[in-house]
Amino acid sequence: MSYLRIGNLKSQRRMYRVNQQQLIEKSSQYMWLPFTQMKDYDEHPLVIESGEGVYLRDIYGNQYLDGYSSLWLNVHGHRNEEINQAIKDQLDKIAHSTLLGATNVPSIMLAEKLVELSPESLARVFYSDSGATSVEIAIKMAYQYWQNKGKPEKQKFITLQNAYHGDTVGAISVGKVDIFHRVYKSLMFESLVAPFPDVVHHPDLEDEEEIRDRALEELEGILKEHHHEIAGMTVESLIQGAGGMNIMPKGYFKGVEKLCRKYEVLLIVDEVATGFGRTGKMFAIEHEQVQPDIMTVAKGITGGYLPIAATLTTEEIYEAFYDDYTSLKTFFHGHSYTGNQLGCAAALANLEIYERENLIEKVQEKVRIIESLLAPLKDHPHVSSVRQLGMICGIELVQDKASKKPFLWEDRVGYRTTIKMRELGMLTRPIGDTIVFMPPLATTEEELEKMVRIMEEAIEITTKEAIGV
């Protein structure tokens, strides 16, 4: 029986003497996975052992193309030498010290870099460790800002239908994906919900401009009536990710910004999924030159290496908290691992590669390649729409193309398609029956071709099975 080499030899002898089958069994016996029905996992277990470039390798040596950037994170591929080295170098200095009342070298340098890269309005960086916590912080910051400014009645938030901002209780309270959020309803605080201008699934309108203008009118109606009690509005930047990969029509985001300014409501932009080049700009807000009051970033910030997130804000908001301690205007929030040195060093190395390689420029070419590779899928009899914003893509599967009649959700056609893709050598996760395609920014043309071919084959096989052909 062969044993796996895990860790160094000493630890291998001590506790990690384990073969593949035992690992599978132990994963089922001891673990509980996020956003996973464990019964599904037990039917289709997968234990990743290593990665290289855009490939992941499991404990049996099977290779998989990383078609979802390991959940929308990875940028330059796995085991990037420069990021590896930056972490090792930092490790020789220190792994972690607290940011409560003190700073550290890489967190300072990263804060400066983030301010430099982000829109002009943003001047301060508050660290955390996941997208959800960066949103949680944004909400608390906005809420307290108004108290500190003497307007404590501004306490509520506006969100958009189908929004997803993470899974902490605050983040789900400004989230509106019913299938995830309704279970926790009584735990949540209530937000006002404005319609999302969904140009693909609108029940009665087809014209993009009309859909946009109607959504802005409804938002203005809410603001008119409630602005005196609203602290902020949370918006995913230009595309709703986990809500189904739906893209805002042109001009909507700018319209939201104008309305937030008009009604004195803080604009909180969530760039957790879209930041760091995913949409073809460093941040998706740049597509419409939106200037947020607060912006959240995570995922791609470390190139997909370590859990660093940040909430960026304006100098004006920062100043509302700056006073003698006894004024009790301090921002009462912080996590143990906030500003972790290893993560910040990885993020700095990651961002250096963007600059040196002119990565955002290079992404433009990849975006065009993906567009032409995905074009034939639009003609597939069970693909109702192919949506793409930069390197973020969603391919929606339906039972009947003409009427857009969905497959029965219980048939889980999206899920089964991704399991078929796994068999064919590529990993991703669906959102309902929408297949997410979000490869690392460094994926080559040849790798993109392979990925799309696998996706096409899996869609063909699974949809045929689903309709019983």
Ligand code: PLP
């Ligand atoms: N915000 C958006 C727009 C996201 O897409 C996500 C995760 O997918 C989050 C927040 C939550 O990020 P995390 O999973 O790092 O908590």
